[in-house]
Amino acid sequence: MANTYTQIHIQTVFAVQNRKNMINDKWKVDLYKYISAIIQNNGHKVLQINVVQDHIHCLFGMRPTQSLSDLMKQVKQDSSKWINHNNLTKGTFSWQKGYGGFSYSKSQLPRLIKYIQNQEEHHKKKSFKEEYLTLLKTHEVDYDERYIFEFFE
Template identity: 25%
Template sequence: MKIEYNNLYTHFIFTTLHRVPLISEKFRERIEKYITGIVNNNDSQLYAIYANTEHVHFLISRSPKLSEESLASIVAESSQRFINQNNLCDNNLSGKNLHLPFQYQNRMLTEFVNTFLIKRNIIVK
């Protein structure tokens, strides 16, 4: 299957309800890998991901066949179910989490990667 990305870059931030720090460091990498799989299995490409204790950042390019809203819903619902079923948080995650999408053009994407992701050691140059 041919995957087209067409420079549709989006930086998502998902937060826990009331930004309560529910994501444990010991499960952070497992959650990141799971979200990576969801993104890749939905005709999208993940460039960077980082799970903090109360929110998750991830930068993707998506197929034009898939809207930001649909991808956000798929990732949120699947990851919430995975986290709750595997007891990866002290409390169950709620379905009322905040999803903030930010779109980037190529020039803006380069600036974002250099100033945010690399300087904060989220990705390595």
């Protein structure tokens, strides 16, 4: 697209189906790489990814050539197939329906990158449910309780 200039930074957050702790430390780095490749192959720039046992945070620079919903559909679909094809979990792996998508200015990126890098420490103090609801409220995203991620305590 000639004469199109953008600076779009998006953080997406999505959870394992039923919030099960299915993502193992033994293969999570390979999952980072696989998801990063999907995002990059679609023309976007990965800035930070981190996975904990039951959810993932992806921060990337997004090009205006694709919708966020199409990208997330592909990321979740392809990564689920990859996990299942490689028999990385007991039973069938899938991501929960939906995702959170949040935009940030360039000046916010260093703090956000550090936050995503420190997810393991962060979740010793705050549950994923608390974190996710805080993100929705901070970004003033209207949501319907009926369609929020299913949370299992």
